[in-house]
Amino acid sequence: MRIARWETSAGRADGFVVDDRVVPFPGGLTVADVLAQGLDAARGIYERVKGSAGTPLADVRLLAPVAPASIRDFVAFEEHVEGVSASVDGEGGVVPEWYEAPTFYFTNPHTVLGPGAPVAPPVTQRLDFELEIAVVIGAAPGVGETNLTAAEAASTVFGYTIMNDWSARDLQAREMKVRLGPAKGKDFGLSLGPWIVTADELESYLDDDGFLAVRAEAWVNDRLVGEDLVSNMGWPLPELVAYASRNSRVVPGDVLGSGTVGNGGCLGELWGRGVDIPALQTGDVVRMAVEGIGELTAAVGPQVAAPELPPARPRSRARRR
Structure with a gap:
């Protein structure tokens, strides 16, 4: 199984890549939800939706397939x-x-x-x-x-x-x-x-x-x-x-x-x-x-300059007020 997140003019969705199309998870499930249920549950979900028409893969913009917890x-x-x-x-x-x-x-x-x-x-x-x-x-x-x-x-x-x-x-x-x-x-x-x-x-x-x-x-x-x-x-x-x-x-x-x-x-x-x-x-x-x-x-996009920050201050301050 291939699992993805994607975007179209109609919005974002999560689901499976089946051959040359994408098929959303049922019931608004997200990749995070499926990961939390585990691989066996994902297989069951796939069997339920793999025959759906879906959307051609060429018509969507793929996003990062997971929003990592860490x-x-x-x-x-x-x-x-x-x-x-x-x-x-x-x-x-x-x-x-x-x-x-x-x-x-x-x-x-x-x-x-x-x-x-x-x-x-x-x-x-x-x-x-x-x-x-x-x-x-x-x-x-x-x-x-x-x-x-x-x-x-x-x-x-x-x-x-x-x-x-x-x-x-x-x-x-x-x-x-x-x-x-x-x-x-x-x-x-x-x-x-x-x-x-x-x-x-x-x-x-x-x-x-x-x-x-x-x-x-x-x-x-x-x-x-x-x-x-x-x-x-x-x-x-x-x-x-x-x-x-x-x-x-x-x-x-x-x-x-x-x-x-x-x-x-x-x-x-x-x-x-x-x-x-x-x-x-x-x-x-x-x-x-x-x-x-x-x-x-x-x-590679253009480089982005960030505002300057000063170097560390010298250690000249008193230790007590």
Whole structure:
């Protein structure tokens, strides 16, 4: 099943993509409602409406397929870490701590973009994309509880979508020198889409170790710049979910990004490997294709200058009034 959100002149709707048409959920249900009911319930809803006429897919504008409750983004591909590290310090390598646990950061659910929506970056000299696959969490036994096992976490994976974690590398580098972040280097935009493909649709791609062996490609202005198998991750996707639940919780509607794939999943990695390729500019088009899911495309819009803020004040104030 493919689940989407879309917009027409008549308004917005949530539902299924069935062949070349979209069919709304019955009774005004939303994607959030269906995620809260879980995958088995979604199958029942699909059987009820799949024969409906619907609207041609070509006649709607797809939106981000989920309004995330939260977004965690991991860094689970060793090759990506090697390349980006080299672009930062010229040496590369992977710190030992990377191998100990699947590290992630939280990003902004309020600046999520849908398919085709242009990104409006801040003023930056090093705008980049990041090609990822994302897990969308749905209702399942154990969801909302802490410290899930990998098997329990696997049952919470409702489906998958494509994720582009846009990045202003110069802003990101400044922030991370303060040993915190990334923040403003990334929170201006994150693209999701084109839809959610339910987990059962990709079961045939799981290898013997539980890794999802689907091909992922990144194109800039119709030039293939990166390609990898998602199975080259350090951890299978359910283990990322399990780690996210450590002394915490994952709930329906949460989105967890795999982290950027290797072999050119972002320009930062290529820069670290000495590839002469320019940063993204206004008008560039980034297209991502993931086997079994589809394609996510977006153009780079004009940079948006923000009002200036002063630097920190000197510590010259009295400690007491």
